[in-house]
Amino acid sequence: DIVMTQGVLPNPVPSGESASITCRSSKSLVYKDGKTYLNWFLQRPGQSPQLLTYWMSTRASGVSDRFSGSGSGTYFTLKISRVRAEDAGVYYCQQVREYPRTFGGGTKLELK
Amino acid sequence: EVQLVESGGGLVQPGSPLKLSCAASGFTFSSNWLNWIRQAPGKGLEWVASINPDGSSTYYPDTVKGRFVVSKDNAKNTGYLQMNNLRSEDTAMYYCANGGYGYWGQGVMVTVSS
Numbered sequence: 001d002i003v004m005t006q007g008v009l010p011n012p013v014p015s016g017e018s019a020s021i022t023c024r025s026s027k028s029l030v031y032k033d034g035k036t037y038l039n040w041f042l043q044r045p046g047q048s049p050q051l052l053t054y055w056m057s058t059r060a061s062g063v064s065d066r067f068s069g070s071g072s073g074t075y076f077t078l079k080i081s082r083v084r085a086e087d088a089g090v091y092y093c094q095q096v097r098e099y100p101r102t103f104g105g106g107t108k109l110e111l112k
Numbered sequence: 113e114v115q116l117v118e119s120g121g122g123l124v125q126p127g128s129p130l131k132l133s134c135a136a137s138g139f140t141f142s143s144n145w146l147n148w149i150r151q152a153p154g155k156g157l158e159w160v161a162s163i164n165p166d167g168s169s170t171y172y173p174d175t176v177k178g179r180f181v182v183s184k185d186n187a188k189n190t191g192y193l194q195m196n197n198l199r200s201e202d203t204a205m206y207y208c209a210n211g212g213y214g215y216w217g218q219g220v221m222v223t224v225s226s
Binding site (some may be wrong): 001039041043048049050051054060061064090092096099100101102103104105106 | 147149156157158159162171172173174207213214215216217218219
């Protein structure tokens with residue numbers, strides 16, 4: 001199984017600053033079509049997860065351009081620019097390169 | 113508007129079965145994969161099952177393989193998760209999501225306890 005490992009944020013993050021969340025996979029998530037099969041989600045307290053980006057860097061419909069995904073085959077970053085109160089919650093990365101699908105353990109973002 | 117609504121959760125004893133439903137609307141259910149994901153209280157997300165659009169292929173992690181069965185009725189726009197031989201470690205909020213994980217239901221709680 002592909003193991004997804006997420007980093008920790010130095011919380012709390014001052015409002016208006018940037019935050020970068022990291023995720024590492026135990027195997028390359030690049031498929032033969034050249035796409036990188038990594039999703040990022042945000043789960044706000046008491047809510048269902050929300051898809052932020054897919055294929056590593058493509059923003060989902062309606063997602064603010066303050067969220068940007070980047071990375072290589074095994075190391076990924078979700079950058080949040082100009083952090084706002086509504087960005088607080090737990091961020092998860094997920095690989096959809098192969099089965100079983102696996103999630104990272106989550107990274108909590110708290111705002112100051 | 114796309115909607116996914118789970119139902120069927122509740123409190124059951126260890127070893128019991130339970131069947132969850134996921135009613136879909138606002139998109140072409142028959143052309144989409146369906147996923148189930150769970151979240152134990154205070155824990156992270158765990159993928160539980162996926163089924164392809166026509167229901168001919170299903171996938172599970174080892175933690176539920178042989179106990180859980182995912183299915184979908186395209187005529188009813190509804191997906192299902194049949195859970196058998198439930199264990200205390202299956203206690204979680206269960207979510208259904210569309211194939212690309214862009215749409216999620218609100219979740220349904222399953223508690224396995226004697």
